[in-house]
Amino acid sequence: MVSEILLADDEATFRETFTKLLQEEGMTVTAVANGTDAINAIRKEPYAVAILDVQMPGADGIKVLREIMKVRPETRVVMITAYGTVEMAVDAVKLGACDYVMKPVIFEDILIKVQQHLRHLELREENQELKRELNGRFDIKQIIGQAPVMQQVFEMIRKVAPTKSNVLITGESGTGKELVAHAIHSLGSQNGKRFIAVNCSAIPESLLESELFGHKKGSFTSAFEDKKGLFECARDGTLFLDEISHMPMSCQVKLLRAVEHRQIIPVGSTESVEVDLRLIAATNKDLAKEMKAGLFREDLYYRMNVVGIHIPPLRERKEDIPLLVEHFIKKYNAEMGKQCRGVSDDVMRLLMNYEWKGNIREMQNVIERAVIFAEDDVIKISDIGLIGSKAIGLSEEHENLHAAVKAYEKQHICRVLNRYGWNKVEVAKALDVGLSSLYRKIDELEISVGKRRKRGRAG
Ligand SMILES: Nc1ncnc2c1ncn2[C@@H]1O[C@H](COP(=O)(O)OP(=O)(O)OP(=O)(O)O)[C@@H](O)[C@H]1O
Ligand SMILES: [Mg+2]
DSSP: OOOEEEEEOSOHHHHHHHHHHHHHTTOEEEEESSHHHHHHHHHHSOOSEEEEESSOSSSOHHHHHHHHHHHOTTSEEEEEEOTTOHHHHHHHHHHTOOEEEESSOOHHHHHHHHHHHHHHHHHHHHHHHHHHHHHGGGOGGGSOOOSHHHHHHHHHHHHHTTSOOOEEEEOSTTSSHHHHHHHHHHHSTTTTSOEEEEETTTSOHHHHHHHHHEEOTTSSTTOOSOEEOHHHHTTTSEEEEETGGGSOHHHHHHHHHHHHHSEEOOBTOSSOEEOOOEEEEEESSOHHHHHHTTSSOHHHHHHHTTEEEEOOOGGGOGGGHHHHHHHHHHHHHHHHTOOOOEEOHHHHHHHHHSOOTTHHHHHHHHHHHHHHHOOSSEEOGGGGHHHHHHHTTGGGGOOSHHHHHHHHHHHHHHHHHHHTTTOHHHHHHHHTSOHHHHHHHHHHTTOOOSSOOOOOOOO
């Protein structure tokens, strides 16, 4: 951590005495006699804490503070104010100073403040360290894939991660778009900062704009106070715009502005706010088609698609299936304290030939279920549930038409439930039935999967 202190005061005696005191406490001090020197110093290198006299020749303390907030906003700034300049000090706090002390300065007071600020920075660094560790969980190695198409995806991730370029990730549902977004974040300079995911299709159109860009108190009926938007919350980190094709046109215009100018305007505000972050968007739709249909702005598409990463569906990289099976068996063994060693040959044949419309998510759910039900250390056809029953011709077991239809219905609903990670709203939509009918069917057909897997949201 930078433990250097910058001290800017035009009074030589104060400067010298205080410098000595700080040095006795083991701190490194750069002392300057005017604002211009302070600005030059801060431009040259970072300081943990800056102590600035409000009134100085050259640039005054406020000017120095403004510059610090521009070039080194992480600096903790303490202002020293003389009688009659308290208002200026209050302004300084609004501009980003952390604290102020009044003249005549009591050295011990200011020393305690400096120590508190250093401790604060230390804690913040520890915190970032922790976050970095957490983010480390999304290591690229956890994305399973040996197929050449996946190797290309990894190569793209490695190349784009250190940059700040916008990324558009495309791929069918369940192919791992969010996982790839996490990997880009963790490998890039945003690591340790926040990764915020927002599902554009899950937020009502009327709220999406304020959710992304924030709002001012009173700008609409339920805006009881100022609220920061996700763009500001993800500052210096990554904002992941999931299902971007669902973003309404009005919001697309605002997003374009944010992307082009790196500035946002909160709802109900007239002032723009600078935002510096990495944007990653994802979609399982064909955006070219959406553009043709007038549902997605072309200019926004080109802005977002600076780097495009396409994740191929699982059926186009079948060689990865055995690896994924092994990966998920290990994962669920660990979670459930089981000791499955693998799957039988006929199960592997079945998994290799299955269509996997819900891609990796569907496979993960199938394996999770299999690990729950496996009684042996090898997973058998009967353990892998209804995709397995398809292989042994379940509907032929029943001559009675009603029973056969019921069995088929159960099998079909299960497959779709797995495909959508048990998200019943989406499943009902896919089956084209009402949500209450779906619940009734689940009940009637006694469908269960032990632990029901939901689609996760990270942030
Ligand atoms: N290559 C992979 N290796 C290991 N796990 C994977 C891989 N791809 C996806 N997964 C897992 O599959 C699940 C679905 O992945 P993810 O949520 O990233 O997909 P998605 O493309 O965002 O899906 P959707 O379009 O439905 O939002 C997650 O639990 C993820 O960890
Ligand atoms: Mg997703």
